[in-house]
Amino acid sequence: MDSHHSTPARRARRFAALAGAAVLQTVVACAPPGSGNTATVPTDPVPVNIDLGTDPIELTLYDGAGLKKIDEALIAAFTERHPNVTITPRYDPDEVQAVNAPRVLASENPPDIARIIALPAAVANHQLTALDPWADAYGWNTLPPGQSAMYRVDANGIRGTGPQYTMASGFTVTGLYYNKELANRIGMVEPPTTVAEFEQALASAKTAGLIPIMAGNKSAQVTFLVQMMLNNALGPDAVNGWVFNAPGATLDTPAAVDAAAVVAGWAAKGYFPADTNGTDATAAAGRFAAGEALFYVSGNWDAATLQAKMGENVGFTLPPAPAGSPVLAMSDPVSNFAIPSGSDDKNAAAAFLDFLRSDAGRQVVVDAGFAPSGTGPVPATAPGSLGAQIQAAFDILVAADGQVQFVQNATNGMSGTWLPQVQMLVAGRTTPGEMMAAVQSAYEQDLLR
Amino acid sequence: MTSTAHAPQTSPTRAFPHRVATRPGRGHRAKRALTGWLFVLPAAAVYTVFVLRPLLSTLWYSLYNWDGISVGSWVGLGNYRRVLTDPQLLSSIGHAFFLILFFTVLPVIGGLLVAALLQEIRIRGLGTLTRTLLFLPQIIPGAAAAVAWVWMFSTNGTVNQLLSAVGLGGLTRSWLGDFDWALPAVGVIGTWLGLGFCTILLMAGIGKIDISIYEAARLDGASFLSTFRYVTVPALRAEIGVCVTVTIIAALASFDIVFMSTQGGPGYATTVPGVLIYQLGFTESRVGLASALAVVLTGLILMVILPIQRFFREK
Numbered sequence: 175m176d177s178h179h180s181t182p183a184r185r186a187r188r189f190a191a192l193a194g195a196a197v198l199q200t201v202v203a204c205a206p207p208g209s210g211n212t213a214t215v216p217t218d219p220v221p222v223n224i225d226l227g228t229d230p231i232e233l234t235l236y237d238g239a240g241l242k243k244i245d246e247a248l249i250a251a252f253t254e255r256h257p258n259v260t261i262t263p264r265y266d267p268d269e270v271q272a273v274n275a276p277r278v279l280a281s282e283n284p285p286d287i288a289r290i291i292a293l294p295a296a297v298a299n300h301q302l303t304a305l306d307p308w309a310d311a312y313g314w315n316t317l318p319p320g321q322s323a324m325y326r327v328d329a330n331g332i333r334g335t336g337p338q339y340t341m342a343s344g345f346t347v348t349g350l351y352y353n354k355e356l357a358n359r360i361g362m363v364e365p366p367t368t369v370a371e372f373e374q375a376l377a378s379a380k381t382a383g384l385i386p387i388m389a390g391n392k393s394a395q396v397t398f399l400v401q402m403m404l405n406n407a408l409g410p411d412a413v414n415g416w417v418f419n420a421p422g423a424t425l426d427t428p429a430a431v432d433a434a435a436v437v438a439g440w441a442a443k444g445y446f447p448a449d450t451n452g453t454d455a456t457a458a459a460g461r462f463a464a465g466e467a468l469f470y471v472s473g474n475w476d477a478a479t480l481q482a483k484m485g486e487n488v489g490f491t492l493p494p495a496p497a498g499s500p501v502l503a504m505s506d507p508v509s510n511f512a513i514p515s516g517s518d519d520k521n522a523a524a525a526f527l528d529f530l531r532s533d534a535g536r537q538v539v540v541d542a543g544f545a546p547s548g549t550g551p552v553p554a555t556a557p558g559s560l561g562a563q564i565q566a567a568f569d570i571l572v573a574a575d576g577q578v579q580f581v582q583n584a585t586n587g588m589s590g591t592w593l594p595q596v597q598m599l600v601a602g603r604t605t606p607g608e609m610m611a612a613v614q615s616a617y618e619q620d621l622l623r
Numbered sequence: 624m625t626s627t628a629h630a631p632q633t634s635p636t637r638a639f640p641h642r643v644a645t646r647p648g649r650g651h652r653a654k655r656a657l658t659g660w661l662f663v664l665p666a667a668a669v670y671t672v673f674v675l676r677p678l679l680s681t682l683w684y685s686l687y688n689w690d691g692i693s694v695g696s697w698v699g700l701g702n703y704r705r706v707l708t709d710p711q712l713l714s715s716i717g718h719a720f721f722l723i724l725f726f727t728v729l730p731v732i733g734g735l736l737v738a739a740l741l742q743e744i745r746i747r748g749l750g751t752l753t754r755t756l757l758f759l760p761q762i763i764p765g766a767a768a769a770v771a772w773v774w775m776f777s778t779n780g781t782v783n784q785l786l787s788a789v790g791l792g793g794l795t796r797s798w799l800g801d802f803d804w805a806l807p808a809v810g811v812i813g814t815w816l817g818l819g820f821c822t823i824l825l826m827a828g829i830g831k832i833d834i835s836i837y838e839a840a841r842l843d844g845a846s847f848l849s850t851f852r853y854v855t856v857p858a859l860r861a862e863i864g865v866c867v868t869v870t871i872i873a874a875l876a877s878f879d880i881v882f883m884s885t886q887g888g889p890g891y892a893t894t895v896p897g898v899l900i901y902q903l904g905f906t907e908s909r910v911g912l913a914s915a916l917a918v919v920l921t922g923l924i925l926m927v928i929l930p931i932q933r934f935f936r937e938k
Contacts, residue, residue, distance in 0.1 A: 597888050
């Protein structure tokens, strides 16, 4: 073979090397990832107008598929009031929506109204419209401070302060469901309001051979109990401050460790089902409905299912508090709706957000089984129903300004830390002290502190 | 080899077919090469866009701290340092290696035995039904299989019912919620999925073995086990190599089964790199760190697979 002639094989190798180098160059030669993203450029402010006129307006709304029913009812009620507006909803599966939202906001044609879960990141990336001009025009400054805080992010990415970016379609509310028949059996006449009463009921249930608390800890439901104790021990400001990433916020304190130790103690006494770590939330709700346990710690999202399966036999009460302390409960937006910077009609989108706190909007949300946004008369519910009990409880909670954010939402990665940690806590594989230290350490890592 | 036997018949020109074919000159040869490249082009383009480019992008992202949206900041090898020192990330790699026992060792050994047994059955004219049943798991997506197994492993599930039925009620537990048993339980799902694949592949291999060898062995009075040991296994070297390679990659890069059955829990008992990469990249928006873990995982898989490939190719 002539040595100066390149063989096809050798030429093929050379071609491959060149092609590889070309690809590497196109990738490597470009600036840091994300620098070509136009959606991160701030847009010009839009003049505020609260009159939608009569010209046709088309809006798009982006949310999780689990909220399709409530969103469509809200859209129907809103467009009845503004017939010139059409709102086209678009849904992704709930988990996917949370993951996809940043990319949908960064797209060429973002929606006009979108549920935002990672609020500080979206604000830092200039993907959302600051709503203060509309807040002035519509009078949103009368919202309860506890609600208003959920809508705000400041220039440093700290939530709870700064301009308003969102409005909740409605609220979740967490507490204790209880089985009335089993409560009678152990002599629990009224649901517990203090932690002491709660612990007494748990002990009686255990003695009676019942499972005291149903918890699907494969879905981290024991975190609800840990947080109920944390809320009581640290107070709403400290817990909300932690979730809102306030500077210096910490859950690694002796009081927090003691709070977690209470729940670890319940686990050690066998107050949870033995297979709690292998039971997910859906299965837990089913087993509670089937009469396996006295209490079930969850939120109003389970109300419709439980009402349907248990009828009159199920009751709801807010989390127990220490005697004399205000009532506190985890309660956050069902959909925290924002107006993306790239929206075509921010005025119409803002009108939809304002509608959420109107009497009509509040009634729609309550009919869908959630708690209403804003303030006003308690929307109508069927008397004596589970829904009525939950609305009454929520009204007490808002009056006490006792809405506390879920600790799992403190950072994007936080639920991925709480889940394994509470699973280890109930299995005795970690101590309350180690757990709170691990949680705090993950929190600081996520926030690059 | 039989080359010496054929040598006298080989003419000098046939010994250098390449040179003969290229005699007409460089222009013709270049044209032929170009034609070859044109045939390769569509596949190469797709491969470049959908495999090479993402691979290189991953390498590039792994050097940045990036949330997937805003402008990333250069951290050099910082993400790799984190991957190689973080105990949780390291333990997830350990779990993936543990899964090799269930994804590779058991299916390959089981597949060999089943294939050899089916070979016996085939001789007696049976076996199609067995073959179909064993291959059925292979047509079920891993995610769906995981969901079904979650039910079977639950407190009131089939596994515990069977244990109770045979008097082993004391062993029942919520398998996927148990810190010590969750990882082996996830492994069993992989074994169930992998067994059919290995069996079918190995049976295809056995089909190539001359049946007269088995008959000769039987005439010589060889037992099933010695036929298995001295005829079946050595003849299946290449097929076993494929089984081992494919299933080890499935173990180390496992995602669907673990994600659908335990999501890495309870605690961190079943975390595997695949699930962590997903969580870091998509739910925590730490694209750089996720990319670094993905690159390390790819490197690890290559480090394990390449020697295995060489071992099974050697004669």
